[in-house]
Amino acid sequence: MKIFVGLGNPGKEYATTKHNVGFMLADKIAAELGAENWRENFNAQIAETFFEGEKILIVKPQTFMNASGEAVGPLTDFYKVDAKNLIVAHDDMDLPVGKIRLRPSGSGGGHHGIESIIQFLGGEKKFPRVRIGIGRPPANWTVNGHVLSPFNSEDAEKISSTIAELVPAVICIFREGIDNAMNKFNPKRKEEIKNDESVTC
Numbered sequence: 001m002k003i004f005v006g007l008g009n010p011g012k013e014y015a016t017t018k019h020n021v022g023f024m025l026a027d028k029i030a031a032e033l034g035a036e037n038w039r040e041n042f043n044a045q046i047a048e049t050f051f052e053g054e055k056i057l058i059v060k061p062q063t064f065m066n067a068s069g070e071a072v073g074p075l076t077d078f079y080k081v082d083a084k085n086l087i088v089a090h091d092d093m094d095l096p097v098g099k100i101r102l103r104p105s106g107s108g109g110g111h112h113g114i115e116s117i118i119q120f121l122g123g124e125k126k127f128p129r130v131r132i133g134i135g136r137p138p139a140n141w142t143v144n145g146h147v148l149s150p151f152n153s154e155d156a157e158k159i160s161s162t163i164a165e166l167v168p169a170v171i172c173i174f175r176e177g178i179d180n181a182m183n184k185f186n187p188k189r190k191e192e193i194k195n196d197e198s199v200t201c
Contacts, residue, residue, distance in 0.1 A: 001055045002174055003081050004029060005072055007090040007113040009148075010062040016156075018134040019147040022089040022113075023060050024163050025130065025170070030058045032167050042078070043071040051174050068113040073120025083127040087173055089166075090114060091147065095133025098158035100166060102173070102182045103129045128178040130170060132162060 006026030007019075014020055026047075030036050035049030035058055047058040057079070061071035076086055090113055095101060105126040108115030118125055135155075137146035151159055169185040 001057070001079060001081055002085045002087065003057045003059060003072075003076060003079070004170060004174075005059045005061065005068075005086065005088045005117075007065060007068055007088065008060060009064050010060075014148065016150045017148050018151060019065055019091055021091045021132040021134065021159060021163070024159070025089045025132070025166055026058050026060050028163050028167055029170055032171075033058075042075040044075065046075075051171070054174070056174060066112040067116055069116035069118070069120030072117045076121065083121060083124045084178075086127040087130065087170065087178075088114065088117060088127060089130035089132065089170075091134045092131040093134055093136050093143070093146070095131060095135075097133055097135040097151070097155045098162040099133035099187065100162060100169070100185070101129075101131040102169060102178060102186055103131065104178045104182070105129075128173060130166060130173075132159075132166070134159075 004026065006022035006024070008014065008023030009017070009019055030047045033049045033051060033056065035047040035056070038045045038047050043061060043063045045060040045062060049056050049058070059071070059075065061068045063070045072086070090111055092101070092111070106129060107125060108118055134147065137143055169181055172181040172184060
């Protein structure tokens with residue numbers, strides 16, 4: 001069993017903001033896998049499906065970003081899911097808009113949603129991440145103002161393309177694990193193999 005968590009804030013007013021790219025990816029993956037029957041449980045919206053015989057939960061915490069662990073921790077405890085089978089997607093200001101990085105583990109790096117999850121997992125940091133670049137705040141903008149604002153039209157197009165491109169990357173994590181997905185979808189490796197039609201996942 002695997003749990004995919006997209007981080008964001010609940011409510012229509014936040015739906016198109018930079019902090020909600022995790023929700024956007026969760027919705028896209030749910031649609032791709034036919035898991036659009038969302039239900040409320042564990043302080044989260046959860047869609048359930050099976051992929052190649054394995055149960056998959058797609059999760060959008062409804063606790064607000066900084067308390068994401070309040071949903072994710074009890075959910076992983078209830079289903080007894082190991083950290084390696086918990087995949088978390090989130091916005092990342094250290095990456096340019098639309099750029100991505102897959103990682104097998106790491107600290108919170110100042111991202112309060114990730115820090116909350118680590119706290120509620122008892123300090124466990126070894127769970128895969130899907131980092132989605134939103135860029136740094138413009139001059140004279142606060143971090144909160146940046147992450148809670150919508151994308152401009154140009155960046156919205158980039159993010160839309162990125163979300164679509166990430167769906168096969170997440171499916172690759174489900175199928176083959178984070179290491180193989182990193183090899184195939186992180187930018188440097190993707191450039192190296194883009195013309196190799198034999199590479200599949």
